[in-house]
Amino acid sequence: MKTIKFQLEPLTCPSCIKKIEGKVGKMEGVEEAKVMFNSSKVKATFDQDKVTSEDLKTTIEKLGYPVVS
Structure with missing residues (x-):
């Protein structure tokens, strides 16, 4: 398993x-998806x-949330 963080606008x-958590969390192979609202990550x-x-x-960008890093 690998963990990654994306910075959003x-x-x-x-x-x-x-x-975001619903869509990403349901992807095959995803164990957990967590959105940190205050930091937009x-x-x-x-x-x-x-x-x-x-x-x-x-997937995140298709939902309308641009990833900045």
């Missing part, structure tokens, strides 16, 4: 948390054999 609403623990960090980033 500032989040503006608490409902963003559920949206997403932390994900995942199986590198099933999903890549680029897949996670793409």
Whole structure:
């Protein structure tokens, strides 16, 4: 398992948390997805054999949340 953090542009609403955690958390190979609202970061623990960090980033951005790092 690998853990990665993504820095997002500032989040503006608490409902963003559920949206991101729900979508990323349901991806095959993702063990946990956690959004830290105050710091606008997403932390994900995942199986590198099933999903890549680029897949996670793409999914977050498709939801409308640009990843800045």
